[in-house]
Amino acid sequence: MAKKKRTYWSATLRLLGIVLAIWAGVSLGLSIILAPLLNHIQLGGYPLGFWFAQQGSIFTFIALIFVYAKLMGRIDRKYDVDEKTEKKSHKKRR
Amino acid sequence: MSLQVATYIAVGLSFLLYLGIAFWSRAKSTSDFYVAGTSVGPVVNGMATAADWMSAASFISMAGLISTMGYGGSVFLMGWTGGFVLLAMLLAPYLRKFGKFTVSQFIRDRFYSKTAAAVGVLCLLIASITYIIGQMTGVGVAFSRFLGVSNDVGIYIGMAIVFAYAVFGGMKGITYTQVAQYCVMSLAYVIPAIFIAFYLTGNPIPQLGLGSDLTGENIALLTRLDQVVTDLGFKEYTTSLPGSTLNMILFTLTLMIGTAGLPHVIMRFFTVPSVSAARRSAGWTLVFIAVLYTTAPAVAAMAKYNLHTTVTPGIEQNMEVFAPEASLKGDERPDWMKRWEKTGLLQWEDKNNDGRIQYYNDDSSNQQFLTRAEEAGWKGNELKVNPDIIVLANPEIALLPYWVIALVAAGGIAAALSTAAGLLMAISSAISHDLIKGIFMPKISEKKELMTGKISMAVSILVAGWLGLNPPGFAAGTVALAFGIAASSLFPALMMGIFFVKMNKEGAIAGMLSGLTVALFYVFAHKGIFFIPGTEYTHLIGGANSFFGITPEAIGAVGAFVNFLVAFIVSRFTKNPPEQIQVLVESVRSPRGVKTVKGAH
Numbered sequence: 001m002a003k004k005k006r007t008y009w010s011a012t013l014r015l016l017g018i019v020l021a022i023w024a025g026v027s028l029g030l031s032i033i034l035a036p037l038l039n040h041i042q043l044g045g046y047p048l049g050f051w052f053a054q055q056g057s058i059f060t061f062i063a064l065i066f067v068y069a070k071l072m073g074r075i076d077r078k079y080d081v082d083e084k085t086e087k088k089s090h091k092k093r094r
Numbered sequence: 095m096s097l098q099v100a101t102y103i104a105v106g107l108s109f110l111l112y113l114g115i116a117f118w119s120r121a122k123s124t125s126d127f128y129v130a131g132t133s134v135g136p137v138v139n140g141m142a143t144a145a146d147w148m149s150a151a152s153f154i155s156m157a158g159l160i161s162t163m164g165y166g167g168s169v170f171l172m173g174w175t176g177g178f179v180l181l182a183m184l185l186a187p188y189l190r191k192f193g194k195f196t197v198s199q200f201i202r203d204r205f206y207s208k209t210a211a212a213v214g215v216l217c218l219l220i221a222s223i224t225y226i227i228g229q230m231t232g233v234g235v236a237f238s239r240f241l242g243v244s245n246d247v248g249i250y251i252g253m254a255i256v257f258a259y260a261v262f263g264g265m266k267g268i269t270y271t272q273v274a275q276y277c278v279m280s281l282a283y284v285i286p287a288i289f290i291a292f293y294l295t296g297n298p299i300p301q302l303g304l305g306s307d308l309t310g311e312n313i314a315l316l317t318r319l320d321q322v323v324t325d326l327g328f329k330e331y332t333t334s335l336p337g338s339t340l341n342m343i344l345f346t347l348t349l350m351i352g353t354a355g356l357p358h359v360i361m362r363f364f365t366v367p368s369v370s371a372a373r374r375s376a377g378w379t380l381v382f383i384a385v386l387y388t389t390a391p392a393v394a395a396m397a398k399y400n401l402h403t404t405v406t407p408g409i410e411q412n413m414e415v416f417a418p419e420a421s422l423k424g425d426e427r428p429d430w431m432k433r434w435e436k437t438g439l440l441q442w443e444d445k446n447n448d449g450r451i452q453y454y455n456d457d458s459s460n461q462q463f464l465t466r467a468e469e470a471g472w473k474g475n476e477l478k479v480n481p482d483i484i485v486l487a488n489p490e491i492a493l494l495p496y497w498v499i500a501l502v503a504a505g506g507i508a509a510a511l512s513t514a515a516g517l518l519m520a521i522s523s524a525i526s527h528d529l530i531k532g533i534f535m536p537k538i539s540e541k542k543e544l545m546t547g548k549i550s551m552a553v554s555i556l557v558a559g560w561l562g563l564n565p566p567g568f569a570a571g572t573v574a575l576a577f578g579i580a581a582s583s584l585f586p587a588l589m590m591g592i593f594f595v596k597m598n599k600e601g602a603i604a605g606m607l608s609g610l611t612v613a614l615f616y617v618f619a620h621k622g623i624f625f626i627p628g629t630e631y632t633h634l635i636g637g638a639n640s641f642f643g644i645t646p647e648a649i650g651a652v653g654a655f656v657n658f659l660v661a662f663i664v665s666r667f668t669k670n671p672p673e674q675i676q677v678l679v680e681s682v683r684s685p686r687g688v689k690t691v692k693g694a695h
Contacts, residue, residue, distance in 0.1 A: 009683060016183055023179050027172050027350075028343050035165075039333065044305035045314025050332040053168035054160075054391040055301060058175045058384050065182045065377035072187075073370055081684040083368050 008079035015075065019068050026052065026060045097496050101240055104500035105507060108278050109255060112271045112511075116259030119267045124544050127264030128195040128523050134269055134365040140378025142269045143362040145276035145508070146516035147174075147353075147383060150232030153279055153509035156387075158481025160394035164323075164334040167394065169342055171387055173349020175380060180354035180585075182376030186363040188592045188682050190372040193689050195364065197357045197520075197584070198528045204591040205599040206675060208533065213606050215528050217583040218357045219521065223561075225356070225576040226517040230562025233510040239437065239486065240503035246563055252511060253559040260515050261551045265365060268515045275508035280385050282505025286489040286498055287389045290396050293492060300392035319399050325415050326402065327458030327467070331395065338643045348650035352577030355585030358520035369685035397484045400491050404428065405453040405477060416470040421450040430490035439480040440487075446473040453477040518558060522551040575617055578646075582609035582653025590661055595679050597661060600668040605661030613653035620646040 030038060035049030043051050076082035121127040134142070152174070160167030192200050198218055202211030230249060237248025259267040284300070291303030295315055308315050320330045328334075335342060353359065362379075363372045403410050408420025415421075424444060434440040442451055448471065456475045458464055486506075489498045526547040531538050538546065583606045590597040590605070620638060622629040632638045639645050644652065681687065 005680060005684070012683075019179070019183060023176065027176050027346065031168065031172060032339060032342055032346070036333070042314075044302075045307060045316050046305040047316070047332050050165055050168075050316070051305070053165060054171055055304075055388055057172050058380075058388055061175050061179050062377060062380050062384060064179055065380060066374070068183055069370065069373035069377060072373060076370070076685050081686045083370065083685045083688045 004079060008075065008081055011075050011079070012072070015068065015071055019064050023061070023064055027057045031057050097499060098242065100496045100500040101503045104497070104504045105241060108274075108504045108508060111274050112255060113258055115270045115274060116263050116267050119259075119263045119270045121262065121264035121266050121544070124195075124540050124547065126266045127544055127547050128364075128527065129361075130264075130266040130269045130365040132365055132367055134367075136366055136371040136375035137378050138273060139269070139362060139366050139371075139375045140380075141276045141382050142272035143359065143375070143379040144382035145272035145279065145512040146268075146362060147359060147379070147513070148279065148386060148509055149229055149513035150236055150506060150510035151228065152386070153283065153506055154232075154236070154482050154485050157390045157393040157397070158484035160391055161398045161484045162481050163336060164329065164331040166334055166336045166342070167391075169345045169349065171391065173346045174353055175383060175387055176346070176350040177353025178376050178380045178383075180350060181359065181363070182373055184589050184592070185354060185360060185585075186376050187369045187372045187685070189360060189588070190363055190366065191369050191685060191688055192682050193364075196523050196527050197360050197588070198524060199532065200591065201587055201602070202528075202532065204675065204678065205587075205597075205602045206672065207599040207603070210587075210599050210603050210606075211528065211532065213603055214584070214587065215524050217579055217606060217610060218524050221576045221579040221584070222357060222517050222520045222524075223558075224579075225358075226514060226521070226558045227561045228576075229510060229514040229517060230558050233507075233514060234562055236503075236506040236510045240506060249559055249562045252507075252514070253555055256511060256515050256518065257552065257555050260518055260555065261548050264547065264551070265519055268519055269365060271515070272512045275512040276382060278501075278508040279505040279512075280382070282501045282503075282508075283386050283393075283485075284389055286492060286494055286502065287393050287396075289494055289498075290400070290488065290492045291392055294396050294399065300389045300396075304392040304395055315399065316395065319395055322399065322402050322409050325409070326406065326453070327455035327460055327463045329459075331398070337639075337645060340642060341639075341644055341648050344644055344651045345648035348577055348581050348648050348654075351585050351654050352579075352581035352650050355580035355583075355588070356576070357524070357580075357584065358516045360588075361520060361523070362516070369688050393488060394484060397488050397491065401479070402453070404431075404491070405451050415454070416466055416472075418448065418450065418470075421452050424449050424451055427451065430487055433490070434483055434487050439483045441478040443476055443478075445476050446471055451476050453479075514558065518551060518554050521558075522547060522554045525550040525554070578613040578617055578650040578653060579610060581650030582613040582657055583607075586654050586657040586661065590658070592679065592682060595676050596665060596670060598665050598668055598671045601661040601663075601665030604664040605657040608660040609653040609657030612656045613649050616641065616644075616649040616652075617646045 031049065031053035035053060038049035038052065039047035041048040073082065125131050156170055159170060189200055194200060198211050198214040201214035202208065233252035234245040234248040237243055237251055238245045241248070259271050287300040288298050291300040292298040294308060295303040295306040296309045297303040297306045304315060306315060307313060308318055316332055320332055323331050363375060366372050366375050405422050406415060406420055407422055408415060408417060413420045424442065431440060435442065452472050452475065454467065454472070454475055486502070489502055526543065530546055531543055586609060587602050587606050590602065619631050619635050
């Protein structure tokens with residue numbers, strides 16, 4: 001049981017690490033540090049670095065949260081710690 | 095129908111709606127009052143959180159700030175949205191699983207210490223109260239500007255409306271009112287943006303319009319805007335950066351971490367029914383925020399372009415800006431300019447007495463430009479533009495009908511009220527639940543606690559109103575402070591409580607206090623001790639922004655780093671937390687067994 005909990009937690013941390021790396025890469029990397037370089041590329045009428053800073057990063061954040069929620073739900077079910085069974089009893093009680 | 099009548103009707107209708115919701119959603123239990131009975135679905139909660147989050151400052155001032163700062167304004171866009179990623183992954187689902195009413199209750203139980211809880215409540219109250227001062231002044235500004243009443247009367251009306259639904263409805267009343275307020279404010283923001291985007295670029299979607307060519311021309315809007323502003327001596331719009339790159343990174347991080355650590359945002363995620371709902375709800379929050387936040391850059395750039403082409407019409411005929419007839423004749427200026435001049439948000443002073451308006455950067459770093467401006471007989475910039483005007487006058491600049499302008503008024507007021515109510519909820523629950531029930535009267539009955547909650551809410555509203563009427567001198571510095579404190583004290587403590595089983599109370603307390611000290615020390619150095627004018631001590635730390643060129647607004651990220659570091663060092667040299675804490679952390683980490691939120695200790 002304890003081992004299962006540990007692997008569940010390390011799977012969680014792995015996913016977290018990946019999501020946070022993309023989060024920082026897009027907002028701090030592409031939108032700030034690399035922006036002057038990316039501005040040489042045009043996305044329609046947008047300089048690309050500017051687009052990431054004022055549009056792209058926000059879209060990325062939204063996608064990250066939903067992808068994270070979905071994958072996390074999958075991990076929960078795989079390690080059998082999801083809340084499904086509990087939800088039923090929760091409903092019954094109300 | 096005149097504009098004033100249309101505005102009264104729009105605002106009056108929105109008030110009726112809020113009061114109707116308040117009556118329908120009265121709180122019957124402490125669970126209703128603190129966490130809306132944990133029955134709010136993720137989408138609805140996302141919408142309410144978005145309204146809670148977006149303040150009068152977001153609604154009225156942010157586009158103007160971006161318009162003025164250009165690319166540098168991106169810190170607000172990224173900072174105030176990126177924090178929700180941290181919240182969704184590091185805090186919200188775990189704190190929901192923990193299943194208590196307030197943020198400091200987690201600190202108290204996890205760090206098994208009333209001292210830690212007291213430090214947590216202290217940080218929470220400082221962050222929320224400084225934040226609410228800004229909101230109450232925002233309420234006053236919004237009411238006075240739109241309804242033509244005085245600032246003070248505006249604050250009284252605002253207090254009365256919030257009183258009606260926050261005292262009787264608690265979190266339940268606030269949540270459902272915020273849903274209505276979100277609808278009002280997003281419509282009010284997006285509709286004028288659609289009109290203006292279509293007018294300038296032929297593309298009605300503002301986010302796409304900003305990346306399109308100008309109507310009838312073969313040049314992108316942003317490229318043209320860059321040319322226009324550099325012609326007038328300003329920095330290029332799409333690259334202008336006010337400070338260093340390092341400062342921009344730390345400022346963005348401070349806003350992100352601070353957003354995730356602000357208690358009035360975190361506690362919204364206690365109202366959803368499950369752990370997975372808490373995760374998704376953060377995503378929905380961001381979707382609803384993004385509707386406004388991705389529109390804001392379009393409003394900013396387009397309004398800036400409109401303003402420059404209005405004041406310097408020669409630009410559109412590809413005339414040299416220094417030619418006399420390139421500038422607008424003063425008595426030919428449009429009516430909306432005259433209207434806003436009365437409010438003082440727009441000021442024209444004909445410095446060189448040529449009867450025309452020269453709007454340019456008289457502090458340009460381009461010497462050649464300044465020499466030519468002087469040769470053309472320009473005697474300094476003649477138009478003072480308050481950034482707020484970008485949103486407020488936007489519908490008028492684009493010549494939109496009165497009902498759109500009235501809608502913007504209702505939207506601005508909705509933004510101010512919804513944030514104020516959310517903050518009041520955080521403050522009053524900290525008082526009634528954490529201080530009164532948690533520390534002074536643990537045996538209080540549920541019915542009495544509900545009453546205590548309502549009374550603390552009423553008192554909080556009175557205090558906030560008083561602070562709004564008599565704003566302390568530091569109203570302008572409050573945002574820097576609130577985010578600095580949330581980032582440097584609350585966020586690290588909460589995160590370490592979940593992610594590091596070995597973190598003990600000594601580490602957490604030392605971390606919070608040292609993070610807080612670093613942030614306060616640096617902010618006070620620049621803005622005065624407790625913001626008292628004349629007590630700045632920048633000379634003691636070697637001049638303004640002396641720490642690697644970091645501005646006081648960006649210090650929160652450094653404070654957070656210090657907090658983590660100190661907490662780790664102290665916890666290594668002190669006792670491990672007791673066995674039952676390890677069990678508690680294990681249970682917080684696993685979604686199974688989530689319950690309706692209970693207040694019992």
